[in-house]
Amino acid sequence: MGKYGLVRQEQALRKSETQVRAILETAVDAIITINERGRIESFNPAAEKMFGYAAREAIGRPVAILMPPPYRRDHQRYVRRYLETGQARIIGIGREVVGQRRNGTTFPIYLSVGEHKIGNQRFFTGILRDLTERKRMEAEILSISEREQQRLGQDLHDGLGQLLTGAALQTKALAAQVLTVAPALKPQLERVTDLINDCIVRSREMAHGLQPISDSAEFPTALQELGFQTEKLFSIDCPVRVDALPPQTPLSTAIHLYRIVQEAIHNAVRHGGARRIHISFKAMGRSLKLSVRDDGSGFPQVRGRGMGLRIMDYRARVIGAKLDIRSTRGQGTTVLCSLDLPVKSRWEETHG
Ligand SMILES: Nc1ncnc2c1ncn2[C@@H]1O[C@H](COP(=O)(O)OP(=O)(O)OP(=O)(O)O)[C@@H](O)[C@H]1O
Numbered sequence: 415m416g417k418y419g420l421v422r423q424e425q426a427l428r429k430s431e432t433q434v435r436a437i438l439e440t441a442v443d444a445i446i447t448i449n450e451r452g453r454i455e456s457f458n459p460a461a462e463k464m465f466g467y468a469a470r471e472a473i474g475r476p477v478a479i480l481m482p483p484p485y486r487r488d489h490q491r492y493v494r495r496y497l498e499t500g501q502a503r504i505i506g507i508g509r510e511v512v513g514q515r516r517n518g519t520t521f522p523i524y525l526s527v528g529e530h531k532i533g534n535q536r537f538f539t540g541i542l543r544d545l546t547e548r549k550r551m552e553a554e555i556l557s558i559s560e561r562e563q564q565r566l567g568q569d570l571h572d573g574l575g576q577l578l579t580g581a582a583l584q585t586k587a588l589a590a591q592v593l594t595v596a597p598a599l600k601p602q603l604e605r606v607t608d609l610i611n612d613c614i615v616r617s618r619e620m621a622h623g624l625q626p627i628s629d630s631a632e633f634p635t636a637l638q639e640l641g642f643q644t645e646k647l648f649s650i651d652c653p654v655r656v657d658a659l660p661p662q663t664p665l666s667t668a669i670h671l672y673r674i675v676q677e678a679i680h681n682a683v684r685h686g687g688a689r690r691i692h693i694s695f696k697a698m699g700r701s702l703k704l705s706v707r708d709d710g711s712g713f714p715q716v717r718g719r720g721m722g723l724r725i726m727d728y729r730a731r732v733i734g735a736k737l738d739i740r741s742t743r744g745q746g747t748t749v750l751c752s753l754d755l756p757v758k759s760r761w762e763e764t765h766g
Pocket residue numbers: 678681682683685686687708710711712713714716717718719720721722723724747
């Protein structure tokens with residue numbers, strides 16, 4: 415290669431280096447590179463902002479400083495396993511993890527990791543997106559929809575319900591008068607009365623579906639009622655064992671738990687073809703355990719792509735619970751939700 419060829423190559427190299435740097439500098443996502451020993455090699459401005467470390471402080475330190483303690487151990491284990499076995503848990507995929515800022519606060523992150531080699535050295539590049547705002551929005555949307563449903567339920571019950579009751583009374587009075595002059599109209603009049611009464615029952619049921627619980631003390635009765643309705647509607651067994659919620663459990667927690675059970679029942683019937691669904695809710699002190707166990711088909715190899723499980727997961731997270739779904743093909747599915755109610759009353763203020 416001639417002298418000019420070399421110069422051109424060098425120019426091209428410099429240009430691409432400048433471009434790479436510009437990408438790193440201006441990226442909205444945090445981009446962090448680590449080496450095989452888990453030490454930070456590069457830390458872009460978005461990472462500085464996200465974690466509160468300057469790049470020069472972060473570089474050279476173990477990446478574990480960016481994670482809260484339980485995740486540190488996991489991370490070391492993942493890296494070691496990957497280097498030994500080549501089995502990737504996260505590389506090329508991406509997952510939700512928890513980050514820790516310099517000041518010790520933690521926050522949810524979506525992390526995707528890529529790998530590259532320079533010579534025989536391996537590096538991992540993580541791209542991180544702060545999920546705090548998204549999670550807050552998700553929680554907000556859920557609570558808005560819950561409030562809307564409550565309001566609709568109330569309107570239906572108080573507004574429409576009252577009107578229908580009025581209509582039923584007037585019809586009854588009118589029927590009495592009409593019958594004195596036209597007794598032949600009796601069957602038609604009875605049909606009208608029946609229709610109005612059906613409307614009352616139906617609007618009550620709808621109101622109840624929209625607003626199953628208006629006080630957390632109603633939780634056990636509401637679950638029992640749900641089990642009873644399930645038995646009636648689908649002709650299956652649905653035994654319910656339910657403890658009362660500890661006093662001062664926020665209403666929102668009761669509603670989220672109820673909706674989780676509701677979706678689990680739906681799925682068990684619709685997808686699992688269950689003949690029996692056990693619902694159990696235990697409260698030991700402030701530690702709560704909910705389980706919905708069905709004897710259906712278990713998850714199919716190719717799952718449907720609905721919203722139900724995802725919303726269940728959000729609900730669990732919003733109330734600070736852990737959701738665990740176990741499924742064995744041919745033997746059914748169990749949805750477990752466990753949660754420790756915090757003793758602090760501030761939590762009740764924010765979640766109540
Ligand atoms: N109890 C269950 N038994 C068997 N398969 C299940 C069960 N629960 C969920 N699944 C499988 O998981 C998939 C996803 O469930 P999910 O509740 O998220 O969505 P969906 O029920 O299909 O739709 P949606 O809930 O939005 O109406 C289902 O389509 C089904 O394949």
